[in-house]
Structure formats: structure tokens, C-alpha cells
Amino acid sequence: MDKRTIDQLDVREKRVLVRVDFNVPLQDGAVTDDTRLKAALPSLRYLIDGRARTMLLSHLGRPKGKVDPELSLRPVAVRLGELLDLDVKFAADCVGPLAEQAASELEPGEVLLLENTRFHEGEKANDPGFAQQLASLAELYVDDAFGSAHRAHASTEGVAHHLPSAAGFLMQEEIENLSRAIHKPDHPYIAILGGAKISDKIGVVRSFLDRADTLLVGGGMANTFLAAMGYDLAESLVEAEVIDTALEIQRVAGEKLALPTDLVVADAFSEDAAHRTVAVDEVPAGWRALDIGPQTVASFTQALDGAKMVVWNGPMGVFEFRKFAEGTRKIAEAVAAVEGVTIIGGGDSAAAVNQAGLADRMTHVSTGGGASLAFLEGKTLPGLAALDDR
């Protein structure tokens, strides 16, 4: 990576402001999924062992620039303390007197979590004054919030302009792995795309068309391509407004693009709907496609055989419903069996791979949904771009 990394900073006794992504689910004042906290531990342990004065910044939810006690990071400090086996201090504001006081009392080796950055309007506005206030707390800045790197906010971008900066270990790992899918990938390179809508992912489709040898498309996204070819998808999710785009992509892609040949259809969009498998030209009136069928699974699995690089974004069906999770699970197994590099991007795709218990068998499962998509599209991530070069 061409950016400076945390291990290239002299952190000893320094005040280090670290942007993490602690946007975790909370229930009744407790963290219900601490995956994102665990993902930050390598950087945090490094700073603690290096006797830094570590100050953590994160957003949580969407408080719209106002204090919302429901979206306080306080419960996160408790859980993080358990994971680090250390008393994580907490300041009830991320700037101003409360933050300054807590920062000034911090000893080497201690960790302080600052309150939700989005309690201030200046965060999302990337207000230079607010960024300056954040920066004034510290001597160094580390960005380990890969999941927020696609947003130019004060704590992810603005603050980096005021302090010597570096990428944390999570950021580094994400960028190094995802870069393999963008720069000089190995071939055969197979991209798998799914999820709900084409319109969310046109940039990713085009990026993969440029880079990959084969594009396997499933999920809701495939419906629009099939509809563009003239199939009647009945009540399936089809985006009429991007049919022309779908046709144009198909023309450019030619043989590269593989679509489902059979579908699992349901008589309602629900967990306990009646369902059956049909060919793509047999979707019954009033029914909708919620998964790819076994014939499609078999042909996609065959296409993955011998792949040197696989990138997957977007589930093959409505995997949240057990009956319609089969296609996604089977494709996850096929990807896990690939001996080449396998990279999973996208929030729901990562959830599906975790749900299938296959995360350990992939080369890399990204922790950032929107950020991994933006990166795979070939976009510059503002949070990364703002960091000092190596």
C-alpha cells in the first residue's frame, strides 16, 4: 500500500486519535454484535503495547447532528473494555471541554472512547472548524475505519489534513486484499454479482466487465437482465427504468455474462410462501423469483472451477428467508472450495457467508459494505486518499 501504516509511526506516549468503525447494533444498552470491535483490536493492541495515549472516534447510527442518548457510544466502551481486558475510559463529547479534559488526563497505554461524532452537524458536513477541533486533541491520526472510508466526513477525512496520519491494520488489510481484485488480478477471474438491484451496482458491473473473464449474475439483479431479454418475470423485482442499461451491458458483455437458467419462485414474498423451481421462461403469473435454481447453481459452480480470482458481491436470493437461502449457500460453498484468491464484498454478502459458517475459508471477507463496493468500482476512497503517503 502506498499509504503510511500505523507501524511506521512513533506512537510512544503520543496522543493518537484513531477513527474506528464502531457503528454496532445495540439493544437495551448492550452491544449485540461485536464483530466490528474485534476487527479493530490489532491496531488497538499495537497502540496499547506501544504505550500510546489512544483516543477513539466513531459514529453510531444516524443522529442527524443532535445528541440522541439512544445512540451513545457508552455501551461500546464497556464491551471494548471486556475485549481488551482494560478499563476503557469514556468522554461524553468528542470535542470541547469534556473531550479536552479526558484527553489531558489520559496516561500512556490507556484508551479513551469519545462520544458519537454524528452528535455534531460538522461531522457529516466535513466542517473544517469541527475537524480542527477533533485534531486539536491529538498529535497523530490513524484511520482504521475502512467501513466509513467512502465518506468524506470530518472524522474520516477532514481531520487527516491537520495531523500526521497513517492507516490502521484493518484499513491496510482491507485495501491490500481488495486491491488484488482491482490491480493485476490473477486469471481466470470470475466475478459473482447478486443482491437486490442493478441500479445500486451499475458501477460495479462495469468495473467487473473491464476486469473479469466471466460475470455470474444472480439474485434480484438477474431479473432485470432476464426481463431485458424478453422473459416475463411476473411479480419478481424488476427495475423497468434500467432495462435499457441492462441491454447495453449485455451487448458489451456478450459471452462474459452468465444469467440464471432456472429460478426458485414463490407465491408471496414471505418466509412461508409456497415455492417451486421453474425455468426462466416459466415464471407463473402472480409469482416472483426469490432464488436461483439448482441448474443455475450447477453451471455457476462449474464456471468457478479452476478460478484463480473470485470476487463476490450480492446474495443469489432472499437469503434472509431459509427457503430461499439455498442458492446463496451453495454458491458460498463453491467459492469456499476455490483454490485461488476469494474476496467477498458487501454487507449482506458478508452476512450470508458468515451465516453459512464459511468466512474462514475465504481469502478475505470485507468488513465494509458501501466502502468495499466503492473500492471495487474503482473509486477513490476519500478517507484513504487523505492519509499521508508512505
Ligand code: ADP
Ligand atoms: P450487499 O449488501 O452484499 O451489497 P445487496 O444489499 O445489494 O447486497 O443485496 C442484498 C439483498 O438483496 C438482500 O436483502 C436480499 O434479500 C435481496 N435479494 C436477493 N435476491 C433477491 C430477489 N430475487 N428478489 C428480491 N430481493 C432479493
Ligand code: MG
Ligand atoms: Mg446490502
